[in-house]
Amino acid sequence: MTKPGKATITDIARRVNMTTVTVSRALNQPEKVKKETLAQILEVARELNYVPNAFARHLKSRESRLIGLITASLDNPFYGEIIKAITREAKKKNYSLLLFDTDGSPELEARAVDTLLSYQVSGIILSVISDDDDYQPAYLPKLEMTRIPVVQIDRKLSGAPFAGVYLENEESGYQGARTLLNQGHRHILVVGGPERSNITLSRLKGIRRALGECPDPTQLDVLYGDYTREPALDAVSTYLASGKRPDAIFGLNILITLGSLEAMRQHGFSRTDIGLFSIDHVPYADLYGDPIPCVSHDTFQVGLNAVNMLLRKIDNPEYQPVDQIIKGELKT
Amino acid sequence: MTKPGKATITDIARRVNMTTVTVSRALNQPEKVKKETLAQILEVARELNYVPNAFARHLKSRESRLIGLITASLDNPFYGEIIKAITREAKKKNYSLLLFDTDGSPELEARAVDTLLSYQVSGIILSVISDDDDYQPAYLPKLEMTRIPVVQIDRKLSGAPFAGVYLENEESGYQGARTLLNQGHRHILVVGGPERSNITLSRLKGIRRALGECPDPTQLDVLYGDYTREPALDAVSTYLASGKRPDAIFGLNILITLGSLEAMRQHGFSRTDIGLFSIDHVPYADLYGDPIPCVSHDTFQVGLNAVNMLLRKIDNPEYQPVDQIIKGELKT
DNA sequence: CGGCAAAATGTAGACGTTTACATTTCTACT
DNA sequence: AGTAGAAATGTAAACGTCTACATTTTGCCG
Numbered sequence: 001m002t003k004p005g006k007a008t009i010t011d012i013a014r015r016v017n018m019t020t021v022t023v024s025r026a027l028n029q030p031e032k033v034k035k036e037t038l039a040q041i042l043e044v045a046r047e048l049n050y051v052p053n054a055f056a057r058h059l060k061s062r063e064s065r066l067i068g069l070i071t072a073s074l075d076n077p078f079y080g081e082i083i084k085a086i087t088r089e090a091k092k093k094n095y096s097l098l099l100f101d102t103d104g105s106p107e108l109e110a111r112a113v114d115t116l117l118s119y120q121v122s123g124i125i126l127s128v129i130s131d132d133d134d135y136q137p138a139y140l141p142k143l144e145m146t147r148i149p150v151v152q153i154d155r156k157l158s159g160a161p162f163a164g165v166y167l168e169n170e171e172s173g174y175q176g177a178r179t180l181l182n183q184g185h186r187h188i189l190v191v192g193g194p195e196r197s198n199i200t201l202s203r204l205k206g207i208r209r210a211l212g213e214c215p216d217p218t219q220l221d222v223l224y225g226d227y228t229r230e231p232a233l234d235a236v237s238t239y240l241a242s243g244k245r246p247d248a249i250f251g252l253n254i255l256i257t258l259g260s261l262e263a264m265r266q267h268g269f270s271r272t273d274i275g276l277f278s279i280d281h282v283p284y285a286d287l288y289g290d291p292i293p294c295v296s297h298d299t300f301q302v303g304l305n306a307v308n309m310l311l312r313k314i315d316n317p318e319y320q321p322v323d324q325i326i327k328g329e330l331k332t
Numbered sequence: 333m334t335k336p337g338k339a340t341i342t343d344i345a346r347r348v349n350m351t352t353v354t355v356s357r358a359l360n361q362p363e364k365v366k367k368e369t370l371a372q373i374l375e376v377a378r379e380l381n382y383v384p385n386a387f388a389r390h391l392k393s394r395e396s397r398l399i400g401l402i403t404a405s406l407d408n409p410f411y412g413e414i415i416k417a418i419t420r421e422a423k424k425k426n427y428s429l430l431l432f433d434t435d436g437s438p439e440l441e442a443r444a445v446d447t448l449l450s451y452q453v454s455g456i457i458l459s460v461i462s463d464d465d466d467y468q469p470a471y472l473p474k475l476e477m478t479r480i481p482v483v484q485i486d487r488k489l490s491g492a493p494f495a496g497v498y499l500e501n502e503e504s505g506y507q508g509a510r511t512l513l514n515q516g517h518r519h520i521l522v523v524g525g526p527e528r529s530n531i532t533l534s535r536l537k538g539i540r541r542a543l544g545e546c547p548d549p550t551q552l553d554v555l556y557g558d559y560t561r562e563p564a565l566d567a568v569s570t571y572l573a574s575g576k577r578p579d580a581i582f583g584l585n586i587l588i589t590l591g592s593l594e595a596m597r598q599h600g601f602s603r604t605d606i607g608l609f610s611i612d613h614v615p616y617a618d619l620y621g622d623p624i625p626c627v628s629h630d631t632f633q634v635g636l637n638a639v640n641m642l643l644r645k646i647d648n649p650e651y652q653p654v655d656q657i658i659k660g661e662l663k664t
Numbered sequence: 665c666g667g668c669a670a671a672a673t674g675t676a677g678a679c680g681t682t683t684a685c686a687t688t689t690c691t692a693c694t
Numbered sequence: 695a696g697t698a699g700a701a702a703t704g705t706a707a708a709c710g711t712c713t714a715c716a717t718t719t720t721g722c723c724g
Contacts, residue, residue, distance in 0.1 A: 006394070006478060008710055019674055024712060034672060049474040054450040055387040055396070056710030060679040062338070064387070074416040077409070077615070084406040087433045091440070096447055099431045101419045108423070115428055118386040142381040146338060254616075261619050284409070284586075284614045287593050289621020340680055351704055356682060366702060388680030392709040 007048035015044045027052070058120065067095045067310065068116035068124045070109065072155065074101045075228065076255055077282050078299055079127075082153065085303030086125065093311055095122065104129055104226065106137065113139040123149040123310045126162070131155040132196040149313035151306050151321065155199065163321035165306045169199050172295040172328040173206025176250055176277045179293060179332055181210060185247035185275050187219040191236060191260050192252040193227040200224070203252050203279065221246060225256060232259030240267040248275030254282055257292060281331070295328035302326050339380035347376045359384070390452065399427050399642065400448035400456045402441065404487070406433045407560065408587060409614050410631055411459075414485065417635030418457065425643055427454065436461055436558070438469060445471045455481040455642045458494070463487040464528040481645035483638050483653065487531065495653035497638045501531050504627040504660040505538025508582055508609045511625060511664055513542060517579035517607050519551040523568060523592050524584040525559040532556070535584050535611065553578060557588060564591030572599040580607030586614055589624060613663070627660035634658050 009027075013020045018037065026033045026041040033041070044050075058064045067090055071079050087097050098119060100112035109129050116124055124143075129135070140160060143150060152164030180188055190207060192200040204222065211218045223239060225231035232251065240263060249264065251257025257278035264274055271290060278294040285291075309321045341359075345352045350369065358365045358373040365373070376382075390396045399422055403411050419429050430451060432444035441461050448456055456475075461467070472492060475482060484496030512520055522539060524532040536554065543550045555571060557563035564583065572595060581596065583589025589610035596606055603622060610626040617623070641653045 010710075020711075021675085021713090022673055024710095025673085028712085032672075037672080049477055051446055051449040051474075053391075053452065053710050054447075055391045055452060056679090057450075057712075058679095059385075059387045059391060059681095059710080060712060062679080074412065074419065077412065080406065080409065080412050083415075083431070084433065087406065087431060088435070091433075096451070097431045099415070099419060099429045101416065101423075103420070114383055115386075117383040118389075119428070120385065120387060142383075145381055258616050258619055265619075282614065282616045282620070284590050285617035285620045287590055288614070288617045288624065291620065342680075352681075353683090353705085354703060356680095357703090360682085364702080369702080385680050388709090389682075390709090391680080391711095392682055394709080 007045075007050045008053065009050075011048060012041060012044050012050060015048075016040050062120055063122055064120040065095050066098055066119055066121045067307075067314075068098045068100065068112075068119070068121040070100045070102060070112045070116070070124065070126050070128075072102055072127050072129050073104055073228065076253070078154075078254070078280055080283065081299040082303035082306070085300045086307045089304060089307040089311065095311070102129055104228075110137060110139045113137075113143060117142070117146060117148070121148065123151070123314045125151050125153055125306050125310055126157075127153040128155045128157045130194065131157065131198045132194065133158045133198065134196065147317070149310055149317070151310040151313070153302060153306050156323075158198065163309065163323050165302050165309065165324045165326060167199075167297045167302070168325050168327050169202035170206035170209075172279050172297075173203035173252075174210045175206070175295050175328065175330050176203075176279060177207040177210030179330065180248045180250060180275055180277050181214050181218070183248070183275055186214075186216055187221075187245070187247045188250055189221045189223065189236070189239065189244075189246035189248070190250045190252065191223045191225060191232050191256045193225060193256070195224040197227075200252060207250065219246075225259075227253050227255060229255040229259040229262075232256040233263050234259075236260045236263035237266060240264070240269070246274060248277065250277045252279050254278055254280035254294075257294075258282075261292075279328070286331075291331070293332040295330050297326050297328050339377075339382045340385065341382075343380060344373060344376050344382060347380075348372050394452060395454055396452040397427050398430055398451055398453045399639075399646075400430045400432065400444075400451070400453040402432045402434060402444045402448070402456065402458050402460075404434055404459050404461050405436055405560065408585070410486075410586070410612060412615065413631040414635035414638070417632045418639045421636060421639040421643065427643070434461055436560075442469060442471045445469075445475060449474070449478060449480070453480065455483070455646045457483050457485055457638050457642055458489075459485040460487045460489045462526065463489065463530045464526065465490045465530065466528065479649070481642055481649070483642040483645070485634060485638050488655075490530065495641065495655050497634050497641065497656045497658060499531075499629045499634070500657050500659050501534035502538040502541075504611050504629075505535035505584075506542045507538070507627050507660065507662050508535075508611060509539040509542030511662065512580045512582060512607055512609050513546050513550070515580070515607055518546075518548055519553075519577070519579045520582055521553045521555065521568070521571065521576075521578035521580070522582045522584065523555045523557060523564050523588045525557060525588070527556040529559075532584060539582065551578075557591075559585050559587060561587045561591040561594075564588040565595050566591075568592045568595035569598060572596070572601070578606060580609065582609045584611050586610055586612035586626075589626075590614075593624075611660070618663075623663070625664040627662050629658050629660050 009020045009023045013023045026038050102109040150162040152162050223235040249260045251260050278292050281294045281296045313319050341352045341355045345355045358370050434441040482494040484494050555567040581592045583592050610624050613626045613628045645651050
């Protein structure tokens with residue numbers, strides 16, 4: 001009759017007429033316990049459905065076998081692969097994943113950091129809300145002080161002393177623009193993230209470089225948004241409504257591209273009317289028909305490198321990780 | 333000079349010449365503390381970058397503000413929306429999400445349950461590895477005993493006393509088959525999950541019903557797999573290689589459909605050669621061109637209903653949730 | 665069969681926080 | 695000014711586990 005909700009080490013001890021210490025040892029250092037005692041304890045533990053209390057266990061060690069992931073928006077298919085990579089690797093080393101989605105809100109981001117800290121996470125993988133130079137979240141000093149290993153993903157918090165795994169932004173912009181130019185497009189509408197975002201800035205830089213190399217006269221229009229679908233849809237819609245007619249639209253991430261595509265459609269334009277290029281893509285979507293040419297980055301790799309960087313740093317605090325840049329692959 | 337890694341309530345108490353109790357109260361029941369004391373404590377807390385230790389805090393309460401999500405495979409785009417819904421709702425009530433991916437392995441699933449239990453999660457959302465009638469994981473009794481609220485998603489563990497949110501399987505199968513029949517297809521290849529999976533069984537039942545209603549002679553072939561891409565690809569490839577030529581392929585989930593589509597392509601068939609129908613779809617993918625007709629389920633809703641069911645059950649253990657069936661939407 | 669090392673088990677206290685139950689300190693009224 | 699009651703703070707113990715250190719038991723040798 002196993003009635004009680006949860007058994008503790010003390011319950012087991014009582015049953016076998018031993019101290020909690022012996023039970024604890026049986027569970028953690030079985031070689032230090034007499035065979036029969038061990039067998040008996042294990043038996044009772046199973047019988048009672050004993051599960052160690054992680055909270056009690058880690059209270060002392062101030063360590064938790066937990067790693068935290070803070071994403072800016074789970075909407076982005078970008079993160080699917082990343083999460084997969086992270087859980088997979090973390091699992092191998094017996095870490096579990098605490099997941100937060102900040103939905104673009106600085107408050108939620110700050111709260112997520114606090115919560116993670118309160119759960120004594122061993123490390124944090126952070127994809128921050130904004131990579132403006134101006135974005136200096138208040139939690140940053142706190143985070144630095146705790147000395148908890150932090151690895152950044154995709155977006156680089158300027159001034160933060162954490163290494164990260166990033167994408168090859170300028171080059172991707174360049175490649176995209178080159179592709180569109182090669183296809184004969186001369187009037188390009190770029191739809192980007194926030195105007196001050198360094199990622200947007202880098203990608204634009206690459207784009208401008210490509211245009212600069214083009215012998216023909218070119219026109220470049222730029223709309224800003226926030227790397228999500230809706231604002232891109234609205235911006236492009238307004239743009240098109242004003243009568244402007246670009247040869248091609250270059251969306252600086254996949255959600256933007258999708259929003260732009262919808263806007264195009266709403267205004268009666270097809271893919272043949274207006275060219276399209278994207279950075280990132282929707283996994284599997286290519287199979288559906290007319291793939292959108294893009295520079296895609298191996299996001300699984302991003303996640304993989306990030307966790308491994310983090311895990312290594314957790315194991316060895318001396319280790320000073322250095323930024324990694326994941327190259328894009330041009331798919332036309 | 334705030335050197336130390338992490339400040340505790342004791343550090344604060346020392347600084348303000350008070351007991352930990354007062355500090356604890358200041359933090360949790362501020363109205364019970366003199367205003368000036370409160371101000372002073374809060375000030376010092378901020379200065380020290382104090383973050384409460386969740387482990388210590390919840391050691392007593394045996395409650396953790398944590399909910400666990402166990403997914404069978406994060407590969408499936410199905411789960412993206414679900415995770416989003418769960419994090420969003422959980423956050424509102426101050427719960428954080430512990431995420432596990434079992435990758436189809438029973439051992440990992442069992443381990444995930446144990447880990448979740450050890451972290452004293454307040455509730456678990458479970459999408460089990462298999463919905464065979466035969467699958468009776470060893471952790472089930474343990475889970476029941478703890479009385480931890482559990483809500484299932486998508487796959488129903490037969491014999492488990494947990495409510496869940498499921499899809500309208502038979503009807504979806506029926507709708508899909510009807511659609512294909514209406515398009516004139518008479519020889520249909522269904523590619524499903526495991527042969528004994530109840531989901532597969534239900535969908536097939538619906539399909540057979542539709543075929544039964546068709547006045548013309550029809551042929552139905554069925555291949556089994558496991559709801560992932562690769563096995564479907566292989567199975568369909570082998571099938572086609574053997575010279576069989578269905579009018580249409582009906583993939584019982586999106587990964588299967590994608591695998592089948594790839595197999596078709598590899599054998600030189602286009603979407604016009606062989607019809608296609610899917611249950612579920614890839615979010616956003618329709619914009620890419622030729623949408624695959626499907627019955628799609630609102631996965632965000634699935635996640636939403638599941639968390640809410642869970643949260644309600646956590647708040648009120650008396651509450652006896654009942655199974656919910658999410659209807660599909662036919663998209664042709 | 666005494667003695668000694670190794671093996672097995674135990675004792676006490678700590679981790680950081682909260683809680684039930686004191687005790688002290690105000691406030692205000694007579 | 696004395697005192698009741700409220701307000702503010704304190705004391706002690708507990709949550710479940712682990713660790714350092716101590717004690718007991720065992721096995722084996724001469």
